[in-house]
Amino acid sequence: MRRLAALGLAFIVGCQSPDFAGDSAGSVPGSxxxxxxxxxxxVMEGVYQARGTGNVAVGSNAAVIINDDDVLLVDSHISPAAASALLDELREITDKPVRYVVNTHFHFDHAHGNQIYPGEVEVIGxxxxxxMLASGESVxxxxxxxxxxxxxxxGYAEGQQGLVPTPPTTTLSERMTLHRGGREIRLxxxxxxxxxxxxxxxxxxERALITGDLLLPGVPFMGDGFPMDxxxxxxxxxxxxxxVVIPGHGSPFSDLGRIDxxxxxxxxxxxRAADARSAGLTAxxxxEQIDMSDHADDYPSITGPGVPFPAVTRMYELMGG
Ligand SMILES: [Zn+2]
Incomplete structure (x- = not known):
């Protein structure tokens, strides 16, 4: 796997796609x-994972799939500024135009950059x-x-200025396949x-799977989840x-045992949440009390009792409050 240090704006001047004419980075709050x-x-030829450097809040990773004539991005980050930065810095690895953006799910850190994409870019979810994005649930x-x-x-607070949650322009209910030159992309x-x-x-x-937050190297956020589904x-x-799995947070991995x-x-x-609820404990x-230490081999961040409150709250909610 090859690692590239992003070179920033200077590099891309002159090779920016006409589709994105104009200095998007300069005009977007938080840029x-x-x-x-x-x-x-x-990760493999023409397939990249874009991860935040920490210089500005971007939220999730993106996946970048470079096709014969165009580019498909997976997820649009936490703000218009973060999405604009990806578009600009993308010019380091390709001069092909972005034609598709896939939202793996509605969460703010994956979909709040949607608004920067012009009409000819299909945003699919x-x-x-x-x-969720149309109804305001993402905020x-x-x-x-x-x-x-x-x-x-x-840069997080600045990046939220001017945010307009923007839903996908194209939707699917079960599956969709894009054939882009020699590449087959299944959603x-x-x-x-x-x-x-x-x-x-x-x-x-290519035997690659981009999972958003459905499967991560760590324990995903569960506050909007349906655990047994x-x-x-x-x-x-x-x-x-x-x-290889390219996750929405963390680095790519090949150990499919992470699904188990x-x-x-x-x-x-x-x-354990059901037991706690039966015993009359509040969420x-x-x-505070649920102990998942027996999963510490798989998730080393677990060091003792205590699990995220939103996860338990969600489970209680699904169990009937
Ligand atoms: Zn999420």
């Missing part, structure tokens, strides 16, 4: 930061994702719950999971030809 926003890792409970934590990240929905509408992007020939949805991923690890975590947390008490 005034030093250095590069992204580093690109070439699940019907549920469109509904609802989960977004509000993260504001305090996010406010400590560089697949296998059921509810991390949200009600997560899609994965599968490159069957999620277990079933993950099972479906095992039927795909996959050598997450299924096992979800089942156990659900069962806050349960979040």
């Amino acid at each position: 005034d930061f030093e250095g590069a926003a992204f580093e690109f890792e070439e 699940h019907e549920f994702t469109r509904e 609802g409970r989960t977004y509000q719950g993260f504001q305090e934590m996010m406010s400590t990240q560089p 697949l929905f296998f059921g509810r999971g991390h949200t009600g509408g997560d899609i994965v992007v599968h490159l069957p020939r 999620w277990v079933e949805t993950l099972e479906e991923l095992k039927g795909l030809p996959v050598d 690890a997450l299924q096992s975590y979800l089942r156990d947390l659900w069962a 806050a008490e349960a979040a």
